[in-house]
Amino acid sequence: MSQDLLYERLADRMRRQIQRGVLRAGERLPSLRRLGRDQRISLATAVEAYQQLEREGLIEARPRSGYYVRSAPMQAPRSPRARHLSRAPMPVRNPALLGVLDVQSRRDLVPLHAATPAAALLPSAALAASITRVMRRDPGTALGYTVPQGLPELRERIAQRYGQCGVEIDPDEIVITAGAMEAISLTLRTVTRPGDIVILETPTYHGLLQAVAAQGLRVLEVPNRPGLGIDAAQVGELLERHAVRAALLVPNFNNPLGSLTSDADKRALVAACAAHGTVVIEDDLYGELAYSGERPSPLRRYDDGEHVVTCGSYSKMLAPGLRVGWMIGGRRTTELLRTKSFSTVATATLPQMALIEHFARHDVERGLRRLRRALADNAQAYRQALLDHWPDGTCVAEPAGGMTLWIELPDDIDGQALFEAALERGIGTLPGHLFSNRGDYSHHMRLSCGQPWDRKIETALRTVGELAKGLQG
Template sequence: MLLYERLAGSLRGQIARGALRAGERLPSIRQLALGHGLSAATAVQACLQLEREGLVVARPRSGYYVRAAVPPPPAAKPPRRRVPGAVNNPALQEVLDMLARSDVLPLHSATPSPALLPQAALTAALSRSLRHHPAAVLDYAPPQGLPALRRQIARRYAQLGAAVSPDEIVITAGAMEGISLALRTLAEPGDVVLVETPTYHGILQAVAALRLKVLEVPNLPGQGIDVARLDQLLQQNRVRAAVLVPNFNNPLGSVTGDAAKQALLASCARHGTVVIEDDVYGDLAWSGERPSPLRRWDTRGNLISCGSFSKSLSPGLRLGWIAAGAWTDALVRAKYFSTVGAASLPQLAMAEYLQKHDLERHLRRLRRALADNAQRLHEAISRHWPAGTRASEPRGGLSLWLQLPEGGDGQMLFEAALEQGIGTSPGVLFSSRGDYGDCLRLSCGMPWDARLEQALKKLGQLAARQLA
């Protein structure tokens, strides 16, 4: 047996016996090396082996910690809706009231905290844009968006192996405006749109606002979109468009594999269904290995891709885009008739930021922080929540999806938490018919601190009281 394997075995035994408990820090690399008479390189190899096995997790500039032993992810549930129908979920109306509140701890908000974003660099870019382009800042931007920003977005796609021309990019006020414009361009009231279940409530609200019918395809924990079921639904129904989130679906955090992405694109093209891709979370792969956007695999021109800087750089600048392909002219007109164009100042500042700063360097820091936050959430849930609580194990994104033990009610827990000043997202928001009543979504976007620890403890107590 190799030396690092012996050390890994010793640490593995301590974890199994409870001598090293969930959330506790392993001895430092130096301490391990000195205590076992090994080199630092051997100690590092042992820790890396335990990390590969899922027993420990690395925290930047802090060391290795024992990973929380949380029960398996929530089981997939077949959607109740098997035929197209209108979105019928009164809980969706409550979301706007929740978003307007500033007096709660925002565990309901799937956005990164400002503390995790490059505030100084973006503020400097805004100031320089005001000084250097005062006339442009005060004037309308073209409906399609400023060329400098569109070139930067096209360059980003090229780095991901996807061919996108700046001429087919339309700048929008976040990805949700892009999705709404695409649906408005493609579909008429009464048309059927395919969505995942569970899925982001904003997509359901957009579908409802346009009076479209919805058909749900399962998104499976740890697997992503159920492509076989998707093909069955397309065979049985005439579906105009499919709004899909293949990379770190909100709320599950699932990733659809490359082979499945190619299969779903082929299936949709075969049945005449246009795919609208929501790829706002793709850059937030905690491992740093970004999953491919659908655009990389689209060979039929049957795809509209939507993205945004809201989850990676700044929610408040409200900058997103559509890579529109054959629908570019129609979407530029739709944008013009909707809001004329996006604001000039945020576009100028974002283009300058992307030109002068290393985006990947920022993303590496952000990904590490989100992964660390998610691990700490897992640890707090294992310590403070009722036995039988199940949690997803996403590999990226901003969400943690929880399923309460039998008898648990996510809506009741949401209401009880709100009275304590804690925001959560009940599972019923993520379905067109209010399914997932025993589920809850929490955000990984806040830096860990004592206040967050206490909030997770309080939520666990409220959940236990509800079950009792």
């Protein structure tokens, strides 16, 4: 049995013991050597198991003392309150969304604002080699147009990947796009008309709000709760009261919260939308980035291809700049393909060929394991720095995956003011009001933990914490 499988099985067993209270908060765990001896495993396997549980925030290492079940996690932000929810459908009314690109495009900032993995965490050299081989072998094809639906070999690869998490996909219902945002925008354009009502989570990624605004749609908000995910019961209530055309949802590691919606709630969401004729547009961009290593189910698993369109991309797990994403359209594939053809004709051929070449030569799962572990380690280190250096009363969501941290500041600190103060010091952050339809969450902030922990990041987080304390009162 491989070392990877052994440590994952051990970590899973201890995780269940912690969740059931067999291992209690504050309890000291066996030393690494004793664990290895008792479980008849190598020291390296014992280290990997404890590191996995540490990444998930279930245990903590104490210097010169050993490992303990974590007993004092940082308080999570409060769930969205009634004042954060619109009672009636309304257009996107957040003028701050127009200026967010100014910050996103800057390269002179410590990038706590950009939800993108550091280049060092991605297989950049291997992908560059794949591009070179493709250009040497068949430059004519690589630099020419391809079919609007995308290369068959790539669509087969995407279908196979979803098959590994229990979702049977026909490659012919996949349309390749220029990233997940094009997939979402094309789907909105296909299934809605200006003035239609759509459901979005709150808080949610500002890019989704921009995509909805571009189509002239009206928004109803539903809470995404720290540690719990989308409130399926409230979705059902909204569907009973309004004629909702689409629900644009991020069930797996919502940006900014990093929360994971349970399988039961996913099933309920799909069933409720199907009963009311509402199209579900699933943003599955972060689905592969579970800190536990277990890929969660997409909403499509609970659908027969009639009601859910799943959108995703390789941007967060392989290369943001290749701009290769997809729509899994089910019965709407023909409509989606027509919209894609009329919009951008086809996605660039060279990136698709490079990915096919890369997949043929490399173990993608091995690279994903490394990326997940790094992001989990980053999130833990960043959260600890916030606990150490930010004002008392700061609350931070504990993500289950992805690469963002959602922070609730004390009520006397304005998120926009802190954003501006950090910007003056060369540190990029994003204020919380960008993540709601009406500009709510004025005392919140989102940080990215995509950059590896080092002195530069530590100094930046300490500096922002000092700025926050200076804004109090």
